[in-house]
Amino acid sequence: MATSTTYTNARLVTPSGIVENGWLRVAGGRIEALGEGPAEGRDLGGAWILPGFIDLHVHGGGGHSAMTSREAIRESVAFHRAHGTTSTLVSLVTAPLERLAEAAGWIADLAEEGLILGGHFEGPFLAHSRCGAQNPAALRAPDRKELRLLLDAGRGTIRQATIAPELVNTNGDTGLDLIRDLVADGVIAAIGHTDATYEQAQAGIEAGARLVTHVFNGMRGLHHREPGPLLAASEHPDVVLEAINDGVHLNDPVVRMLDRLAPGRLAFITDAIDATGIGDGEYLLGAMRVRVADGQARLADSGALAGSTLTMGDAVRRAVRDVGLPIETASRYASAVPARVLGLTDRGTLTPGARADLVFLDEDLRVTEVP
Incomplete structure (x- = not known):
């Protein structure tokens, strides 16, 4: 017994x-x-x-980047666990296909070991106009064969991929094709780093996308004549919105608005990079040079936001203390909602069993x- x-x-x-x-x-x-x-x-x-936090989107932490090595992923997971994250989906930034395939192999090893839930490709099939801190030189037009190569490298452990649905390749492949292929493979398709209009985002959702990557960031904004991806996603009850609740990527009143617009459908994420827990200084996010000052991570060249230095523990704390959400809601957005996104019925709530x-x-x- x-x-x-x-x-x-x-x-x-x-x-x-x-x-x-x-x-x-x-x-x-x-x-x-x-x-x-x-x-x-x-x-x-x-x-x-509270139930352990589930982070759908994290690139590193504690001085370790997921793009560096298998052991670096292991160390970053340990860092975030100390801050409340008990289940981790490891995110990979845009990079050449061979690098992404290699990192997907590390993720597969650690997922098969039971250390992590699996992996998330944040690229390379993203819009140049909304690439943010993604390496523009490594972005690619949608290609079904290349997507298949990346998924195969992950040996069935890739759980999520971010796609710009409006993209079209000269070979005829489209972002919508990639979304359909992901769904057919049991992978969560997320809309992000996209210049999609409301109608194009709707098409992505109709193709099977069920997640929005760090809402408001890396996408066409909400405008009264051009509503964009956020409003398209808010109208579909099965679509969840990732939110980086660090007070930098989203203003606190915006988080309150999202809670009203899509109640029960926010998933707090960190989008944390290796600088998390280390402090100000210069770092690399994939091939991009990042400068962290006052806890804000930005590209050294352009000043674009480059991930965060957030932990899930801090995201939950500031959701209650700064944003004003009830602790039950903050807990749900850090645990139950991401568990639902991943189809995990064995975690995310304090319930017997x-x-x-x-x-x-x-x-x-x-x-x-x-x-």
Whole structure:
């Protein structure tokens, strides 16, 4: 029989609301039971217990970049776990096909080991006009054979890919073709780094796209005569919007607006780069030189935003303290919604039978422990 551990005197954030003076029992890596009231066990002194965070979009952290090596991915995952991320989808920036294929192999190794959920190709089939910090020299027109090469390199562990749906290749392949191929392969198609109009984004969604990569960033904006991808996505109840809630990529009132526009359909992401947790200085994001100052990562040449230095723990904390969302909503956007995006039914909530991926927060909503 598996040894059990009971945590007591805690505030539990559950799908049905906050349980004050709660207790939660773990056995065999699963949540066995939870409830309210006095119980015997480890007294958490009123700490918050939230389900572990699930990051759909992270490039590195703790001084380690996913584009560098297999071990660098391992180290960056360990860094983010200490800040509450218990499930990670590793993102790769645009690079030559051979480099992407090599990195996809590292991801496959670590996914098969069980360390990560899999990989996300953020490119190379993106719009030059909205490339942001992606290497413009490595961007490619949509090509079904090249997509197949990249997916095969990931050995079935690529879970997500970002596509600009409006792109067309001279060989006849289109961004919509790539979205359909991804969906047929069981991969989540995301719309991002795109200059798509409302109608083109709608076509991408009709082709099967179910995610928007870091909404507002790297895409045509919301305009009263040109509504763009955001409004197209907001009208489809199955489409989830990634949000970088660092106060830089999205202003706090914009996050509140997104919560009203697509309630229950935001997924907090970090889009974190290797500088996260290290501090200001100069770094590389793929082939692009990045300068971090006051915690903001920008391309050294153009000043374009180049990922973030955010952790999921900080994203949740500022969602409550700065944006003004209820902690239950912030928790849902960091755990349950990304779990739903990936089709993971075994995590993302504090419910009996779920994985015991837990995060403890103090009164100030700072991560204190990831047991």
